[in-house]
Amino acid sequence: MDKRWPLMLAGSAAALAVVGLGAIWLGAIDVRASTGHWKITEWVLHGVMRASVKAAAGEAPQPLDPDLVAMGAGHFEQACLFCHGAPDTPRSALARAMLPPPPDLKEVVATWRDQDLFEIVQHGVRYSGMPAWPAKGRKDEVWAMVAFLRAYPDMTGDAYRRMATAPEVAGAVATGDRQPKADVLARCDACHAADKLADGSFVPQIQGQNQAYLAASLRAFLSGERESGMMRVAVNGLAPEELDQLAAHYATLARAPSPGPDRPAPTLSEAGRMLAERGDASRDIPACNSCHGAGSGNPLFPRLDGLSQATIATRLHLFQDKEAQPGGTPYRELMRKAARKLEERDIKALSAYYGSGQ
Numbered sequence: 001m002d003k004r005w006p007l008m009l010a011g012s013a014a015a016l017a018v019v020g021l022g023a024i025w026l027g028a029i030d031v032r033a034s035t036g037h038w039k040i041t042e043w044v045l046h047g048v049m050r051a052s053v054k055a056a057a058g059e060a061p062q063p064l065d066p067d068l069v070a071m072g073a074g075h076f077e078q079a080c081l082f083c084h085g086a087p088d089t090p091r092s093a094l095a096r097a098m099l100p101p102p103p104d105l106k107e108v109v110a111t112w113r114d115q116d117l118f119e120i121v122q123h124g125v126r127y128s129g130m131p132a133w134p135a136k137g138r139k140d141e142v143w144a145m146v147a148f149l150r151a152y153p154d155m156t157g158d159a160y161r162r163m164a165t166a167p168e169v170a171g172a173v174a175t176g177d178r179q180p181k182a183d184v185l186a187r188c189d190a191c192h193a194a195d196k197l198a199d200g201s202f203v204p205q206i207q208g209q210n211q212a213y214l215a216a217s218l219r220a221f222l223s224g225e226r227e228s229g230m231m232r233v234a235v236n237g238l239a240p241e242e243l244d245q246l247a248a249h250y251a252t253l254a255r256a257p258s259p260g261p262d263r264p265a266p267t268l269s270e271a272g273r274m275l276a277e278r279g280d281a282s283r284d285i286p287a288c289n290s291c292h293g294a295g296s297g298n299p300l301f302p303r304l305d306g307l308s309q310a311t312i313a314t315r316l317h318l319f320q321d322k323e324a325q326p327g328g329t330p331y332r333e334l335m336r337k338a339a340r341k342l343e344e345r346d347i348k349a350l351s352a353y354y355g356s357g358q
């Protein structure tokens with residue numbers, strides 16, 4: 001046999017590649033969306049997407065808390081409905097003209113496992129318009145979206161609307177220049193209204209929280225300094241002065257007790273009370289109330305009463321995570337330090353103590 005055949009083969013492959021690239025360069029590949037994909041292209045692209053998602057997906061999660069569904073709905077309304085439609089809203093004509101068109105999720109959710117949905121919502125789908133989650137370090141928020149997507153196929157239009165929006169805005173809504181606009185308040189109340197707060201949801205109660213803390217947090221969400229995909233979308237397009245008006249509005253509303261159980265497991269919450277009031281010097285854990293109690297006098301230290309168990313636990317986990325950016329005030333390093341030595345059982349005890357209708 002001719003000993004030069006490998007060389008010849010390589011030569012022809014190179015020539016083919018040059019011809020191929022030349023053809024692409026000259027415009028042989030049609031990228032016009034108006035002509036649509038051929039069925040085979042569509043099948044291949046979607047097949048590639050399915051295989052890639054399934055290969056990348058991680059472990060199945062713990063069972064997802066049903067209280068996460070409503071916060072997922074609030075975000076879906078702001079960030080996903082435009083492309084995917086909702087039970088009572090058909091997909092926009094603009095979205096249906098995209099290539100590939102965003103599917104009606106009611107029909108496809110059942111074909112994916114939880115961890116696949118997580119993968120799609122976390123990373124988005126390249127070359128399709130499906131965006132990645134706007135905050136890299138917030139897996140907890142992405143799981144809340146998965147909880148929502150799981151419940152979505154069985155949701156009626158009414159049930160969806162009740163969850164995803166606030167029919168009535170609580171508190172005075174004035175029309176003056178210095179008050180937040182009613183449509184913006186409605187957007188916030190879709191997640192933060194008093195009757196939406198729940199033990200297993202980590203949407204914090206903002207009614208009656210210190211005004212300076214609310215204002216600093218909102219500005220930090222806008223700049224991206226405090227990382228949250230849900231809040232990033234919620235404050236998108238608002239001016240800093242509007243954020244200050246929102247802080248002033250919510251700070252004047254009455255604070256409700258935590259949405260948790262009135263009587264938590266007594267040993268757990270007693271352990272929580274000890275840490276809150278005295279800390280544990282032997283383990284280098286400060287007394288939480290030295291900063292969070294009424295006496296600290298610093299309005300940038302948030303009050304913790306009235307928060308849900310899930311909020312307390314989520315925030316403590318974030319402050320412990322070196323990769324996360326959980327703080328929105330200049331004092332956030334103090335909180336990181338306070339959280340550093342907490343163990344999982346301490347976090348459970350503190351959530352039970354602060355998150356129990358006290």
Ligand code: HEC
Nearest residue numbers: 049079080083100101102103108120121125128129130131
């Ligand atoms: C700009 C338009 C757009 C927005 C906004 C958008 N998506 Fe998508 N989404 C798409 C497109 C396009 C696809 C199809 C990708 C494909 O098939 O390759 C898709 C696919 C998906 C899929 C996989 C469904 C399947 O079987 O193909 C899920 C799940 C999903 N999106 C959820 C969401 C969620 C949740 C949000 C909001 C956080 C969202 N999307 C926001 C355009 C969008």
Ligand code: HEC
Nearest residue numbers: 074075187188191202203204206214217228230231234246
């Ligand atoms: C999709 C649901 C959703 C919407 C809509 C939403 N929020 Fe939030 N908000 C959250 C979540 C979740 C957090 C917790 C973020 C975190 O873990 O850092 C949060 C946190 C906050 C905080 C920080 C409170 C604290 O105790 O640390 C403020 C202030 C806030 N939101 C105000 C608003 C305002 C004002 C609006 C309207 C412009 C709004 N939110 C709209 C879900 C939402």
Ligand code: HEC
Nearest residue numbers: 286288291301302312315327328329331332334335338350
């Ligand atoms: C030295 C002061 C200090 C101590 C001690 C402290 N914290 Fe904090 N904590 C802060 C500050 C400041 C923030 C606000 C951080 C930011 O957003 O920039 C905060 C925020 C929080 C939040 C978030 C509240 C919300 O509305 O989202 C929780 C929960 C919390 N702390 C719990 C605790 C617990 C539990 C302890 C006791 C183990 C503790 N803290 C001890 C200063 C402190």
